[in-house]
Amino acid sequence: MSISDWFKAREARRYTSAKGAPARGADLPDGVWVTCDSCKRIVYDGQLAENFRVCPSCGHHFDLTAHQRVELLADPGSFTEFDAGVTSTDPLGFVAAKPYVTSLASARERSGLPEAVVCGRATIGGHPVVLGAMDFRFIGASMGSAVGEKVTRTFEVALAERRAVVLSTASGGARMQEGMLSLMQMAKTSAAARRLAEERLPYLSVLTNPTMGGVTASFAVLADVILAEPGALVGFAGPRVIEQTIKQHLPKGFQTSEFLLEHGMVDEVVPRGQLPARVTLLLDYLVRGGEVA
């Protein structure tokens, strides 16, 4: 899809895509101005929307909601969500500072989402895929039983229907309020990703800001090709934990996409506007393989 097509598609869907709540700063009527987190300049929200929510001044990538991610990546009208009803419960009766059930309720209210990941069937550049997108507004897109289950089903549906998987990740890590049930989702999702790989079905991940902890250290980096958005923070241990451990400040740019690229961990840092075309082209290679064009 070309960028101008994307514009058109975006316009067409602007008032119909009611499911996903808009990103921070975007839940304001058109014509409102927002401040860029990075360069601190004032940006016209409408202009931001036209620019994939990338700051026109400094290139800072604003957070996207899961549904905005879907809109960015999926061919227009092709996305059909599944398992929206798979949600977190409070299996441990977890209360620390505040009850987990309260966190869940407020996450649902704030995000308008039942859980931190949205999964569904779609096409991207015409290729049938299962597409998943995580939403940081939902308890930091942490992975508990429900996120683990939905990601696992993403791989399983793809395997059953011989589709590729595309996952847009964002996460603070495992959801500690579900204790060991959360930790084990790392093994569960990794096992599902492996089954997909054994069947030689392609899996692409797009690491967005931030992707940390148990999500990075499981399915997020098991992709055949790993893309990352510019400036995204991606890693295992959080910067504060590392600073506390080593008792010194971290170098500038540590754990950014660009840092990871230099250290051999991701294939490419792709500005958001180029993502749909990039994912499409990658699917052309991996879905069709050596078949002559």
Add this chain to the structure above:
Amino acid sequence: MSISDWFKAREARRYTSAKGAPARGADLPDGVWVTCDSCKRIVYDGQLAENFRVCPSCGHHFDLTAHQRVELLADPGSFTEFDAGVTSTDPLGFVAAKPYVTSLASARERSGLPEAVVCGRATIGGHPVVLGAMDFRFIGASMGSAVGEKVTRTFEVALAERRAVVLSTASGGARMQEGMLSLMQMAKTSAAARRLAEERLPYLSVLTNPTMGGVTASFAVLADVILAEPGALVGFAGPRVIEQTIKQHLPKGFQTSEFLLEHGMVDEVVPRGQLPARVTLLLDYLVRGGEVA
């Protein structure tokens, strides 16, 4: 085999194993004294022979000939050489400083060997293996067409007869006097090693001093478990080449077995006296696998 068994076996074979010429310093009658390359002490040659040619003062491992290697590793009387007739020719008519044919002739005379590697069927701790040993006296145990061919056949015989492979390596690298024919032996031997691996037959290598260049960078390090003798120099580029490139002296211990162990490249540094037992035990694991003892 216990160390005392080895002693006995060695004694039994002392006057029957005429094929291999003795190592440097060892081609002297019993009762002669030799100087240790490492600690410079004078060692009684008979004592050295009893001690697997390891200096009793400093533990320095003297060079062994290929036949001494075979004697060290193979069960007594079990070794049957094959392909002794596969030898180097001078396919390029190579003359630089001196003709290759002259180098070959003098290597044959000095070592008493037709080529730089000796290969054959044997048992080690009762396990049927194909055993190969390289002899540094033969043009630095460099790998030309004949060495590449014999090593390749070692893997092929093992594959055909479902034996394990044990290779004791030593080499200055590819034999430049055979030009590209030598370089390609790296690919050829690696391809053969891969075929063995695909059939899940075990391959153990014992890296001895020195193993460098094209031999290290091909079959020598493709083993399932890599052992190295203490103090052996093992690497890709020679120390002098590196010093010339980086214009500084190399750190002490660089490219030794111990250095490689620390850098994760070998499984274990095994003193020579413990090698037969170690190889036997490894074969117990890899040949029999999970079969209950």
Add this chain to the structure above:
Amino acid sequence: MKRRHVMDFERPLVELEDKLAELRSLDLAQNPELASEVESLAAQIDVLREETYASLSPWERVQVSRHPDRPKTQDYVAAICTDVIELHGDRTFGDDEAILAALATIDGHRVAVLGHRKGKNTSENIARNFGMVHPEGFRKAMRVMRLAEKFGLPLVTFIDTPGAYPGIEAEERGQAWAIAESLSLLSGLRVPVVAVGIGEGGSGGALAIGFGDRLIMLENAYYSVISPEACASILHKDAGKAAEVASCLSMTATDLVGLGIADEVLPEPAGGAHRAPEEVFGAVRARVATALRELGSVGSDELQERRYARLRAIGVIGSDEG
């Protein structure tokens, strides 16, 4: 003499034990009454110890799991394995001593062993980074997993780490990548995998080698998504509330069995595994051997299916589905 490590909750017990030891060091031949009192004290202490250890809180168990004298991976290997060959290195960067990898024989079963390796003293702990693994350690583990699979050797792992090391170099060399790849590999390994929680089970660094076809947990071993201290400092902004948080995290051996994650709790002697290590070694050896025997009869396709199903079933979800 080495300074003893006394945990808060056992302080009354230890004071009595010290008193008992002092009394026993006296010559009581002339004082048979005192001698009988001593024996009575000893019996009281035994009861107190049993009671104390029968009702440890999760946070107290964490203390036990971290006790410096607690048997470590290398102790288990020394005690229950024969014909041990340690394997070293990841073939790309280094040899991380925080992971022990070996070929070994347990009760006649030839296996590959992996475990987190803590030190027994400061210098060992520095070399082994207190059991906190760097990426090259997980990569060494993966190399040995592949070796085990290639030659049909079952895998036995010992879990005992505060967590994967959070440091600059670990991140630079792809800590998350190494853990993820290890999870993937372990999940699909075509040989039986028996994991034993012997001490600390700290998060992703534990999990990377810490699951399989069986998970046996020592009574005082813990396994947690996050350390109680870290959890408390995030949720309460107060690491001091670790004890409270520990009770929420469902991290004890018994919790894990309840959640369907672990198969069994292996009881420890009162006072913890370090009070009677031989007893614990014997029990672990027996349980591991049993598991290996049971799993040895399962074909590798079936083994794979079962391991996947086992993982697949973990989690508790609500559903609004029709």
Add this chain to the structure above:
Amino acid sequence: MKRRHVMDFERPLVELEDKLAELRSLDLAQNPELASEVESLAAQIDVLREETYASLSPWERVQVSRHPDRPKTQDYVAAICTDVIELHGDRTFGDDEAILAALATIDGHRVAVLGHRKGKNTSENIARNFGMVHPEGFRKAMRVMRLAEKFGLPLVTFIDTPGAYPGIEAEERGQAWAIAESLSLLSGLRVPVVAVGIGEGGSGGALAIGFGDRLIMLENAYYSVISPEACASILHKDAGKAAEVASCLSMTATDLVGLGIADEVLPEPAGGAHRAPEEVFGAVRARVATALRELGSVGSDELQERRYARLRAIGVIGSDEG
């Protein structure tokens, strides 16, 4: 203006070319005789160039293969590939810029591309280490080989390196291990592999990505077990005898075809590939496409057998066998 790189053997030719260029820059409208002389000089130069390049010595070809203006891997990729996606990193240590790895399309064939990558200027050459690969570069290559195999993409490689980097860190991170593993992987890859020698083929570092089901050598590309300089300094203790040694090493494209190692020599324009790169790009594209088409019809088992047989046959041995 960039300083021209003039090779010794072409100096007479270049002097004439300079003279010709000077003459051509004059206004010769009033001097038709001189104009015809100019054309005659041009013709003479063409003849001289043809003659010079028709009979280059091996050492002269080495000079041509190292010419700074010679087209490099990235030039071939830019010229003959479409839809290029560069892939980065080995997932364990770094992204070695001395290896280019990409998904690309050549004449309708979707392939993976690997090549040694030299720089075009000093800063590029520093970043790319003059095309001398570290272990992480070979590991990146292996990652992409596995990706290609997984998705059935043929592999096309471009060979152009003075050799694998001889340095402390390269040895520390297992240079020999990386090369050996790459040789093993490449030898067993279940997709077609077409290698093209475009410049320098320096020893193991070249071979690590430099063989397959076809080896196409540009006329002035070399491929050698050792650099002529290093060989001369070992055998003659005099690197100055490189020219002499180069003639012994059987390292030219024609030599390689004669030894059964390369399949074909791709002629270069007189003056070398850098004099008319478009012509060379066209020829390489055509030959690679033909090879891909031929190999595309071979089943992967058969492909494997043929590749093994191809390697297996290399070498000349004597035999005393009965």
